[in-house]
Amino acid sequence: MAETASLSLVDRAGLDRGRIERIVADGLLGADDGELFLEYRQSEMLVFDNHRLKQATFDTAQGFGLRAVKGEAVGYAHASDLSEPSLRRAAEAVRAVHRGYAGTFAAPPPRTNIRLYGDDNPLAAPGFEAKAKLLQEIDAYARARDPRVKQVSASLGATWQVVEIIRPDGTAYRDVRPLVRVNVSVVAASGDRQEAGSYGYGGREGFARFLESGQWRHAVDEAVRQALVNLESVPAPAGEMDVVLGPGWPGVMLHEAVGHGLEGDFNRKKTSAFAGLMGQRVAAPGVTVVDDGTLASRRGSLSIDDEGTPTNCTVLIEDGILVGYMQDRQNARLMGMKPTGNGRRESYAHVPMPRMTNTYMRAGDRDPAEIIASVKNGIYAVNFGGGQVDITSGKYVFQCTEAYRIENGRIGAPLKGAMLIGNGPTDLHRISMIGNDLALDTGIGTCGKNGQGVPVGVGQPTLRMDRITVGGTA
Numbered sequence: 001m002a003e004t005a006s007l008s009l010v011d012r013a014g015l016d017r018g019r020i021e022r023i024v025a026d027g028l029l030g031a032d033d034g035e036l037f038l039e040y041r042q043s044e045m046l047v048f049d050n051h052r053l054k055q056a057t058f059d060t061a062q063g064f065g066l067r068a069v070k071g072e073a074v075g076y077a078h079a080s081d082l083s084e085p086s087l088r089r090a091a092e093a094v095r096a097v098h099r100g101y102a103g104t105f106a107a108p109p110p111r112t113n114i115r116l117y118g119d120d121n122p123l124a125a126p127g128f129e130a131k132a133k134l135l136q137e138i139d140a141y142a143r144a145r146d147p148r149v150k151q152v153s154a155s156l157g158a159t160w161q162v163v164e165i166i167r168p169d170g171t172a173y174r175d176v177r178p179l180v181r182v183n184v185s186v187v188a189a190s191g192d193r194q195e196a197g198s199y200g201y202g203g204r205e206g207f208a209r210f211l212e213s214g215q216w217r218h219a220v221d222e223a224v225r226q227a228l229v230n231l232e233s234v235p236a237p238a239g240e241m242d243v244v245l246g247p248g249w250p251g252v253m254l255h256e257a258v259g260h261g262l263e264g265d266f267n268r269k270k271t272s273a274f275a276g277l278m279g280q281r282v283a284a285p286g287v288t289v290v291d292d293g294t295l296a297s298r299r300g301s302l303s304i305d306d307e308g309t310p311t312n313c314t315v316l317i318e319d320g321i322l323v324g325y326m327q328d329r330q331n332a333r334l335m336g337m338k339p340t341g342n343g344r345r346e347s348y349a350h351v352p353m354p355r356m357t358n359t360y361m362r363a364g365d366r367d368p369a370e371i372i373a374s375v376k377n378g379i380y381a382v383n384f385g386g387g388q389v390d391i392t393s394g395k396y397v398f399q400c401t402e403a404y405r406i407e408n409g410r411i412g413a414p415l416k417g418a419m420l421i422g423n424g425p426t427d428l429h430r431i432s433m434i435g436n437d438l439a440l441d442t443g444i445g446t447c448g449k450n451g452q453g454v455p456v457g458v459g460q461p462t463l464r465m466d467r468i469t470v471g472g473t474a
Helices: 017-028 084-098 128-145 213-231 251-262 264-268 329-335 368-373 424-430
Strands: 033-049 052-070 073-079 149-166 172-190 193-203 239-245 289-292 313-318 358-361 377-389 395-407 410-416 419-423 431-434 445-449 452-460 463-471
Touching: 017 033, 017 052, 017 084, 017 149, 033 128, 033 329, 052 084, 052 128, 073 084, 128 149, 128 172, 128 213, 172 213, 193 213, 213 395, 213 410, 251 264, 251 289, 251 313, 251 358, 251 377, 251 395, 251 419, 251 424, 251 445, 251 452, 264 329, 368 410, 419 424, 424 431, 424 463
Parallel strands: 239 377, 358 452
Antiparallel strands: 033 052, 033 149, 052 073, 149 172, 172 193, 239 463, 289 313, 289 358, 377 395, 395 410, 395 419, 419 463, 431 463, 445 452
């Protein structure tokens, strides 16, 4: 399938481009906006668990989605059959949404020559046998690290997606998107007690760099370290206390508790806790939050979004002031704003909507050691697992998978069962110290919204947050 990198999906399907463009123009005549979205995708997953290769899957999918936008309404038809009759039926279906309506069709997205990743297919190399052998090596290495390691699960996953977007004026946009991920999970036991640890990494490139021995050994070492730390953990205290969040992956809390509330559709519908607050202070001074889809090879990055708009580094909160939202084309038009390159969809079977790319808080000027030393009684949250967030109220609950007690400015015993409970918009004002150690996550994030999942990135520096409610088991 390497030829698809240089061959349009219309040509590959044996379709006549002129006829397809006329069908699209016919189906969207009178609408405000819309496009034909074509997709070809290969995906592979290998899972090694309990001393054996437990799963090996390969999948190929292709299809199209045709969208017509009329004000707040959307007509959408999709099919896996990439043929002219299917496209004609789709055009008739979406035409029903805007029949009799005479909108002014939106101008196409601007062009870009920026390429944030190559088009190499990560499923092509290394081959299946080499990947299976590597997983076996990872398993053996993890078990040799410590006799308390009792269970190991390792996986390699990759996708190679080719998209083509055709607008009714014949304007076309194309992107070839590789994506890989490596993950290691272990369970360590001591007596009757068992604890888990995990580490994953990846990005938009081929497997070569990620499968170097230094990379996967580091992943194993971190997973084992986390499991062994958790074996020594003590019940977490409960109550209101100061919390220090570590750099990198803890930015997932910012993503969930704040980021979703800054997506355009929630604000247009006034279902976000940030609705109507543009230009007002929504966070402590020094807090600057951006969504940046332009970082080379990052998991959440895109050269163009799924509407053809080039991605941007969009400042959302600047020095504590709300200055921007993440927008797709429809919500931007309805709100009188510009698209920001955040129109994303899971696949051809889904409509685009405003979604995050790589969302992070910019660094401050404090030394992380100084931040920890400033806390008399609190916790240091290094890694997070699952969480729940209410977009309308901003309330959240997050489970810490690695956390430590802080007493008199010193990191103490690891904690088990610590949960952070609060309200995102309120707690942005509780940030009192921002570290100079901004880090992005290692390339493992997947974001869910309205039943769609897309790859994303998160990040932040070390932060001190004052008077946060901690749920514990002590």
